[in-house]
Amino acid sequence: MSTPVLAVTTGEPAGIGPELVLMLAAAPAPLPGRVVAVGDPDLLAERAGRLDLDVELRVLDDDQEVPAPCPGVLPVWPVALRVPAEPGRLDPGNADYVLEVLDRAIAACREGRAQAMVTAPLHKGVIIEGGHPRFTGHTEYLRDACGIEEVVMMLATRATGRELRVALATTHLPLREVPSAITIDGLCRVLRILDHDLKRHFGVRQPRIAVCGLNPHAGEGGHLGREEIDVLVPALTRLREEGLLLDGPLPADTLFTPRHLEGADAVLAMYHDQGLPVLKYAGFGRAANITLGLPIIRTSVDHGTALDLAGSGRADTGSLRVALEMALEMANASRLS
Ligand SMILES: NC(=O)C1=CN([C@@H]2O[C@H](COP(=O)(O)OP(=O)(O)OC[C@H]3O[C@@H](n4cnc5c(N)ncnc54)[C@H](O)[C@@H]3O)[C@@H](O)[C@H]2O)C=CC1
Numbered sequence: 001m002s003t004p005v006l007a008v009t010t011g012e013p014a015g016i017g018p019e020l021v022l023m024l025a026a027a028p029a030p031l032p033g034r035v036v037a038v039g040d041p042d043l044l045a046e047r048a049g050r051l052d053l054d055v056e057l058r059v060l061d062d063d064q065e066v067p068a069p070c071p072g073v074l075p076v077w078p079v080a081l082r083v084p085a086e087p088g089r090l091d092p093g094n095a096d097y098v099l100e101v102l103d104r105a106i107a108a109c110r111e112g113r114a115q116a117m118v119t120a121p122l123h124k125g126v127i128i129e130g131g132h133p134r135f136t137g138h139t140e141y142l143r144d145a146c147g148i149e150e151v152v153m154m155l156a157t158r159a160t161g162r163e164l165r166v167a168l169a170t171t172h173l174p175l176r177e178v179p180s181a182i183t184i185d186g187l188c189r190v191l192r193i194l195d196h197d198l199k200r201h202f203g204v205r206q207p208r209i210a211v212c213g214l215n216p217h218a219g220e221g222g223h224l225g226r227e228e229i230d231v232l233v234p235a236l237t238r239l240r241e242e243g244l245l246l247d248g249p250l251p252a253d254t255l256f257t258p259r260h261l262e263g264a265d266a267v268l269a270m271y272h273d274q275g276l277p278v279l280k281y282a283g284f285g286r287a288a289n290i291t292l293g294l295p296i297i298r299t300s301v302d303h304g305t306a307l308d309l310a311g312s313g314r315a316d317t318g319s320l321r322v323a324l325e326m327a328l329e330m331a332n333a334s335r336l337s
């Protein structure tokens with residue numbers, strides 16, 4: 001069985017993505033899997049020169065085989081920048097470049113030329129300003145590109161001993177829109193995807209999922225909000241009848257304590273900033289973001305574009321390495337199943 005090909009999108013050209021990929025390629029430890037970077041080769045050459053990284057870029061056509069990992073060598077599927085890129089300076093003129101990079105990696109996964117895609121960070125705001133007002137992130141872009149109704153964002157870290165996995169019922173939307181975005185049917189879809197993909201990708205035979213309430217104290221019996229009574233409990237009751245193992249809805253501040261986390265294979269948080277601060281506190285730089293429910297495998301870093309560090313070579317490559325390792329494990333597992 002040949003080593004899986006991992007297509008790594010280099011992300012926002014003014015951010016740290018390009019240099020993180022180069023730093024890993026220059027490191028003595030071989031990259032996990034047959035990695036091919038997707039991005040502008042001249043940009044990568046410029047960043048390598050700026051940081052004095054000794055990396056040989058090998059530009060490949062789509063039909064050329066991606067070589068086995070070799071320290072100091074980085075295969076590249078080329079996509080041309082639209083306008084020159086300066087570290088730390090966003091330019092909406094490159095929004096279409098960032099999206100073309102993503103499209104190339106998605107196509108490669110769907111056509112079987114890559115077995116997974118791993119994304120370096122992009123900047124959501126500059127893509128919106130570059131003419132894509134509905135863009136909210138990779139997760140939703142991948143959902144739409146793959147023509148499916150629902151995907152689930154989950155971040156995972158092994159920094160905590162037992163793997164901590166936090167999935168989200170809602171992703172990138174203003175806080176005031178969260179309560180109405182949580183519906184019985186939507187929650188059921190999210191939890192079914194989470195249950196299914198914990199089995200498919202992570203080898204958990206009968207996942208136990210702990211579900212956060214939305215309101216303080218999970219609504220305090222309806223006195224601090226009714227979403228638990230009207231939406232969460234009916235959704236969980238329906239899914240328990242289907243055989244899913246679910247705890248909750250539990251107050252989020254209680255759920256994220258060691259005793260409750262010990263028994264859970266994953267936590268479902270109701271919104272972005274309910275779940276991700278806990279995960280990042282536990283394992284920032286050693287976590288990966290995984291999109292569940294897709295027909296392809298996608299992992300990503302746990303951080304953003306870090307414009308303040310771009311071009312300095314001081315950004316930490318830890319999360320990108322974890323994202324690559326997880327993508328490789330998932331690609332290998334899916335070939336065995
Ligand atoms: N996967 C993705 O594409 C993601 C993209 N973003 C986007 O990134 C942009 C900037 O977001 P921020 O909230 O400022 O978060 P950020 O993660 O870019 O930066 C937050 C802080 O963490 C530091 N940091 C980030 N990555 C680091 C690394 N690898 N090594 C050392 N320090 C690091 C930064 O220097 C900064 O101080 C936004 O547009 C956001 O949407 C954010 C998260 C994930």
Ligand SMILES: NCC(=O)COP(=O)(O)O
Pocket residue numbers: 136137138139140276289300
């Ligand atoms: N906070 C996570 C994040 O913003 C990543 O989003 P996505 O681009 O992976 O959808």
